[in-house]
Every structure is written in structure tokens, then in C-alpha cells.
Amino acid sequence: MNNxxxxxxxxxxxxxxxxxxxxxxxxxxxxxxxxxxxxxxxxEAEDAAQETFWRAYQALxxxxxxxxxxxxxxxxxxxxxxxxxxKRRFPTLALDLLPEETIPDATPNPEKxxxxxxxxxxxxxxxxxxxxxxxxxxxxxxxxxxxxxxxARSLSLSISAxxxxxxxxxRELAQAYEAPAASALPERRKNESPxx
Amino acid sequence: MNHQPYExxxxxxxxLTHAEQEALATHLATCKECARLRQKWxxxxxxxLSSPVMLAPQPGFTRRWRHSLIERRQRxxxxxxxxxxxxxxxxxTLVFLSLVCILLLTTSPTEWIQAAVHTLATTASTFAAARGxxxxxxxxxxxxLNIIIGIALGLSFSILVLIWTFxxxxxxxxxxxxx
Ligand SMILES: [Zn+2]
Numbered sequence: 001m002n003n004x005x006x007x008x009x010x011x012x013x014x015x016x017x018x019x020x021x022x023x024x025x026x027x028x029x030x031x032x033x034x035x036x037x038x039x040x041x042x043x044e045a046e047d048a049a050q051e052t053f054w055r056a057y058q059a060l061x062x063x064x065x066x067x068x069x070x071x072x073x074x075x076x077x078x079x080x081x082x083x084x085x086x087k088r089r090f091p092t093l094a095l096d097l098l099p100e101e102t103i104p105d106a107t108p109n110p111e112k113x114x115x116x117x118x119x120x121x122x123x124x125x126x127x128x129x130x131x132x133x134x135x136x137x138x139x140x141x142x143x144x145x146x147x148x149x150x151x152a153r154s155l156s157l158s159i160s161a162x163x164x165x166x167x168x169x170x171r172e173l174a175q176a177y178e179a180p181a182a183s184a185l186p187e188r189r190k191n192e193s194p195x196x
Numbered sequence: 197m198n199h200q201p202y203e204x205x206x207x208x209x210x211x212l213t214h215a216e217q218e219a220l221a222t223h224l225a226t227c228k229e230c231a232r233l234r235q236k237w238x239x240x241x242x243x244x245l246s247s248p249v250m251l252a253p254q255p256g257f258t259r260r261w262r263h264s265l266i267e268r269r270q271r272x273x274x275x276x277x278x279x280x281x282x283x284x285x286x287x288x289t290l291v292f293l294s295l296v297c298i299l300l301l302t303t304s305p306t307e308w309i310q311a312a313v314h315t316l317a318t319t320a321s322t323f324a325a326a327r328g329x330x331x332x333x334x335x336x337x338x339x340x341l342n343i344i345i346g347i348a349l350g351l352s353f354s355i356l357v358l359i360w361t362f363x364x365x366x367x368x369x370x371x372x373x374x375x
Contacts (some may be wrong), residue, residue: 025257037251050260171233
């Protein structure tokens with residue numbers, strides 16, 4: 001979090017809604033991505049991301065400023081998504097409805113776009129095999145580079161529980177993974193921005 | 197074959213000691229299952245998890261946030277108003293019920309009936325007395341004074357009703373405890 005964002009946060013804590021909107025603008029992508037990876041559906045991910053910001057907005061005066069803001073926000077999102085999945089009777093994954101942003105902006109090659117979609121679909125299918133807390137642990141580890149301590153704190157688990165969840169999830173993913181043919185794997189976006 | 201702790205080590209290869217790495221390598225050389233798991237895991241790590249794609253929401257997320265903030269706030273205020281009224285109703289009922297309980301515990305039904313009959317009788321006589329008093333006053337006092345008193349009474353009653361209505365309307369609209 002840079003100085004400007006820290007200033008917005010202070011203003012938002014003192015009730016400035018415009019400052020909070022700037023925070024929403026800044027963190028929409030990491031929050032949405034977490035919700036999408038957890039829920040596998042663009043509309044549900046949008047709703048969950050909006051709900052996350054609303055919960056953060058309401059709890060802003062309880063936010064511990066010693067803790068990184070992004071970690072706190074993502075922890076709210078992860079808890080919410082895990083609860084949503086528990087409430088669902090039949091887990092659904094709309095794999096053919098990937099959001100438009102999945103498609104790299106500067107790829108003129110439709111075949112490549114299709115392959116990228118396929119690749120993302122495969123990742124979602126793999127993630128869908130995991131139980132919601134295991135999935136959250138994997139997403140926080142690989143998409144957000146959280147340490148085991150940070151994952152434990154974000155998901156309200158002990159570190160040893162995180163370790164065993166990560167082990168179980170990694171083994172499950174590795175066993176289910178079918179490597180795509182060498183030519184089918186799309187080139188990664190060169191200027192892919194890091195998680196946060 | 198026992199795959200532990202090697203199976204676990206496959207996924208923690210970064211934090212293994214030199215001796216553990218050697219033991220793992222020895223096991224992988226002899227165990228096809230673990231070797232295959234290890235191969236799949238390194239492929240997965242490299243191809244899918246090393247630089248995962250961050251998906252973004254549809255454009256206009258912040259605009260949608262602003263809209264939903266207004267709606268959510270109104271909903272929350274209505275919910276608070278309801279909670280407040282339910283609390284009031286519950287508290288009143290509780291006080292009333294505890295009074296009834298105290299009465300039931302300290303007095304007998306016969307005493308109740310006696311008290312009720314007595315109250316009715318006194319109320320009737322008090323009412324008759326008050327009516328007599330009012331008629332006497334009306335016939336003695338000048339008409340202008342009576343009109344002024346009538347208007348004053350009517351006005352204060354209307355103001356009370358107005359304040360009450362306004363308070364309920366305001367609470368329903370803005371909530372009881374604002375952030
Ligand atoms: Zn083995």
C-alpha cells in the first residue's frame with residue numbers, strides 16, 4: 001500500500017465515501033480474481049466482490065492498521081466465498097462463461113485466445129476438485145504469494161492445519177493434472193502484473 | 197510400499213535438508229508412483245501456478261459499487277429501524293408480563309375481582325363527579341375563556357400526535373444508529 005492509498009484509507013475511515021471508492025477501484029481486480037477462482041462463475045464472483053467491499057466498508061473502523069490492507073480485504077473475501085460454497089447444495093462451475101478479461105487484450109490470434117480460455121478453464125476445473133478451504137489456501141498461496149502464516153491468519157486456521165491442507169490440495173491437484181500438449185499451452189502474457 | 201515421508205517431501209522440496217533431498221532422490225529412483233507424482237507436480241507448478249493470471253471484473257465495477265452502496269445503506273437503515281421497534285415491543289411486553297406475574301404471585305384471584313369491581317365503581321363515580329364539575333365551570337366561566345381553553349387543549353393534542361408521527365417517520369427513514 002503506497003502513501004496515497006494510506007491517505008485514502010484514513011479518509012475512508014473518517015467516512016469519506018469517495019475515498020472508499022478509490023480503494024474499490026484499486027483493489028477490485030485482486031478481490032474479484034479471488035472470488036472468481038473460489039466460485040468459478042463471473043456473476044457470482046461479481047456479487048461476492050461487491051459484498052466483500054460492503055463488509056469491509058462496514059468493518060472499516062475495526063480494521064487493525066498494523067495489518068496490510070490487502071491481506072485484510074482478501075481474508076474477508078475468502079471467508080465469504082467459503083461460506084457461500086458451504087451454503088450451496090450443488091456446486092456449479094460455469095466454465096464456458098469465463099469473463100472477457102480472461103482474453104489477453106493484445107492477442108490478435110483467435111486461436112491463442114481460445115487456448116488461453118481452455119487453459120483457464122482447466123485451472124478452474126482443477127480448483128473445483130478441492131474443498132473450499134483447501135481451494136482458498138491454494139489460491140492465496142499461488143495467486144497472492146501469501147506465506148503459510150498469512151494464509152493461517154486469513155483463513156483463521158493454525159499453521160499446521162494450513163500445512164496439511166496445502167499438502168492435501170497439492171497432491172490432489174498433481175494427481176488430477178493432465179499436462180496439455182506442448183504446442184497447446186499459450187504463451188504467458190509478458191507484462192503480467194503481479195498479484196498486488 | 198510406504199510413500200511417507202517422501203510423498204510429502206515432493207511438495208516441500210524447497211524446505212528440505214540436503215540429507216532429505218538425497219533420501220527423496222533415492223526413493224524416486226525406485227518408486228514409480230512417487231516419481232510420476234513428482235513429475236506431474238513440477239509440470240503443474242511450472243505451467244499453471246508459477247505465473248497465474250489475475251482476472252478482472254467487467255468494466256464499471258466501481259460505478260456499480262457506488263450504486264450498490266446507496267441501496268445497501270438504505271436497506272441497512274430500514275433493518276435497523278425494524279430491529280429498534282421490535283426491541284421496543286419486546287421490552288414493553290416483558291415489563292407488562294413481569295407486572296402480571298408479580299400480581300399473580302402476590303395476590304389471589306378473589307382479590308383481583310374485588311379490586312376490579314371497586315375500580316369500575318370508583319371510575320364511574322369519579323367520571324360523574326368530573327362531569328358535574330365541568331358543567332358547573334362551563335355555566336359559570338365566560339364563554340371567551342372556554343373557547344381559548346378548548347383551542348389550547350386541541351392544539352397541544354395535535355402537536356403531540358404530530359411529533360409522534362414525525363419521530364416514527366424519521367426513524368423508519370434514517371435508521372436508529374447511524375454510522
Ligand atoms: Zn513412493
